Amino acid sequence: MPFEWQDLREWLARVEALGELRTIRGVDWDREMGGVVEICCRQLAERLPALLFDEIPGYRAGYRCLYAMLNSPRRFALTMGMPLDIPGGTMGYLRAFRERMKAITPVPARVVDHGPILENVDEGTVVDLLKFPVPVHHELDGGRYIGTADAVVTMDPESGWVNLGTYRMQVVDRQAATLYISPGKHGRLHLDRYFEAGRPCPVVAIVGIDPLLWVPARYQVPYGVSEYDYAGGIRGEPVAVLQGKTGVPIPANAEIVLEGEVHPGDTHPEGPFGEWPGYYAGGERPEPVMRVTRVLYRDDPILTCAASNKPPHAHLFERCFIRSAGLWDGLERGGVPNVRGVWVHEAGAGRTFIVISIKQSYYGHSRHAGILASQMSPAAYIGRWVIVVDDDIDPSSMYEVLWAMGTRCDPATDIEIQRKCWSSKIDPLTFTEHYYNSRAVVDACIPYEHRHDFPKVAVSSRELRARLIERYPAVFREILGTIPDP
Numbered sequence: 138m139p140f141e142w143q144d145l146r147e148w149l150a151r152v153e154a155l156g157e158l159r160t161i162r163g164v165d166w167d168r169e170m171g172g173v174v175e176i177c178c179r180q181l182a183e184r185l186p187a188l189l190f191d192e193i194p195g196y197r198a199g200y201r202c203l204y205a206m207l208n209s210p211r212r213f214a215l216t217m218g219m220p221l222d223i224p225g226g227t228m229g230y231l232r233a234f235r236e237r238m239k240a241i242t243p244v245p246a247r248v249v250d251h252g253p254i255l256e257n258v259d260e261g262t263v264v265d266l267l268k269f270p271v272p273v274h275h276e277l278d279g280g281r282y283i284g285t286a287d288a289v290v291t292m293d294p295e296s297g298w299v300n301l302g303t304y305r306m307q308v309v310d311r312q313a314a315t316l317y318i319s320p321g322k323h324g325r326l327h328l329d330r331y332f333e334a335g336r337p338c339p340v341v342a343i344v345g346i347d348p349l350l351w352v353p354a355r356y357q358v359p360y361g362v363s364e365y366d367y368a369g370g371i372r373g374e375p376v377a378v379l380q381g382k383t384g385v386p387i388p389a390n391a392e393i394v395l396e397g398e399v400h401p402g403d404t405h406p407e408g409p410f411g412e413w414p415g416y417y418a419g420g421e422r423p424e425p426v427m428r429v430t431r432v433l434y435r436d437d438p439i440l441t442c443a444a445s446n447k448p449p450h451a452h453l454f455e456r457c458f459i460r461s462a463g464l465w466d467g468l469e470r471g472g473v474p475n476v477r478g479v480w481v482h483e484a485g486a487g488r489t490f491i492v493i494s495i496k497q498s499y500y501g502h503s504r505h506a507g508i509l510a511s512q513m514s515p516a517a518y519i520g521r522w523v524i525v526v527d528d529d530i531d532p533s534s535m536y537e538v539l540w541a542m543g544t545r546c547d548p549a550t551d552i553e554i555q556r557k558c559w560s561s562k563i564d565p566l567t568f569t570e571h572y573y574n575s576r577a578v579v580d581a582c583i584p585y586e587h588r589h590d591f592p593k594v595a596v597s598s599r600e601l602r603a604r605l606i607e608r609y610p611a612v613f614r615e616i617l618g619t620i621p622d623p
């Protein structure tokens with residue numbers, strides 16, 4: 138399907154036409170925008186519209202901040218070039234997303250010599266990161282974070298492989314910001330390669346980004362593949378990039394881009410920051426500093442923002458989506474047959490509570506699925522609970538999952554515990570620097586040997602349901618306001 142939008146502004150116009158954009162004026166950058174987003178998100182979860190803050194006190198009108206870009210099924214579908222209305226609820230969208238991702242072949246970026254990002258260029262002593270309404274997102278954050286819904290672009294010094302990763306950036310002063318890149322992430326590997334050679338690492342940070350580029354920046358795109366090319370693959374045409382001053386390519390249609398370098402040994406205290414598990418668990422510690430030498434931005438630029446907090450938060454829905462799709466793919470690749478659904482739950486902050494539904498096909502099938510999932514990327518890191526349910530249970534419905542746990546799982550025999558698993562400093566239960574945790578795999582499937590004699594579920598049959606809906610549409614419309622799915 139051809140994409141009808143080329144940049145964040147055209148995408149926002151489409152989102153507005155869908156009725157999913159609200160512009161809010163006069164809210165302060167200092168803890169207020171973050172607080173407003175959190176309050177609204179707690180009420181609406183994935184029904185939260187995209188929130189564009191304008192007329193931020195102390196800043197020129199038009200210098201805006203955007204939160205909750207992708208936090209709805211329709212905004213996510215729009216971004217990925219999928220149909221906007223897909224039947225089958227969350228699992229319907231998830232199936233369509235998996236099909237979409239399977240069809241992607243990276244398309245190399247195209248170098249151009251002009252683009253809207255060149256509308257304003259500040260260089261040298263004129264550089265001022267606080268020219269933009271950079272928020273303090275949470276009450277106890279250690280400072281103002283210019284990079285949250287961002288992409289940090291680095292290049293491998295030898296192969297020239299260009300990587301984009303979403304890594305947070307805290308303002309140090311008007312011309313510097315820290316980069317928090319956890320060990321093993323691709324951007325960190327690039328930094329380390331420059332540092333080992335005693336050289337500074339050139340960096341581009343896209344802090345006003347379009348949502349299509351933001352998806353691969355936070356997705357585990359394979360080592361060696363550029364997220365620019367991956368985004369081009371989703372779009373079906375190359376991403377237009379400018380050759381920046383540092384040699385690292387810059388997206389021509391971005392809103393705000395920082396160019397600069399990170400020097401070996403140059404660090405500054407970073408954090409604390411409200412982390413995705415819902416705590417300020419990482420504390421403050423030294424992290425590398427990006428010295429910013431050039432800032433490029435459009436007229437009336439939009440800073441894109443994403444601040445985690447105790448779930449739900451405003452970039453959680455799509456996080457669960459992306460991770461569920463990756464886990465489902467992994468289970469299939471790992472040889473688990475008849476997986477009927479996967480949902481990495483919002484209440485588990487998109488990591489700690491995972492549900493897999495299977496059509497049980499052999500003795501041990503449910504343990505096979507659950508134990509494998511508990512140790513498989515993208516679930517292996519800071520996992521906690523994996524629940525396996527039968528295929529009559531919607532894994533995205535907490536109500537159904539709890540019902541299955543309450544009626545099909547015998548705690549004495551159906552919970553497997555794994556110890557010394559992969560965790561990190563941001564897990565609130567790691568009290569020492571030994572970053573282990575444990576996992577429970579909960580088998581909430583009907584015992585396979587009782588699949589034929591287990592009590593029947595007291596629920597209307599498909600046939601009865603379909604007949605009643607067909608016969609009494611007016612009754613359902615009057616009571617429910619809509620006609621339910623058969």
Ligand SMILES: Cc1cc2nc3c(=O)[nH]c(=O)nc-3n(C[C@H](O)[C@H](O)[C@H](O)COP(=O)(O)O)c2cc1C
Pocket residue numbers: 285286300301302303304305306317318319321322323324354355356357358443444452456
């Ligand atoms: C809003 C948001 C903020 C994130 N912040 C960080 C961060 O500060 N540091 C980090 O290492 N990963 C962070 N991540 C996770 C990485 O973006 C993710 O692991 C991504 O795959 C990294 O790219 P890479 O695979 O190219 O290293 C964040 C993700 C999101 C969605």
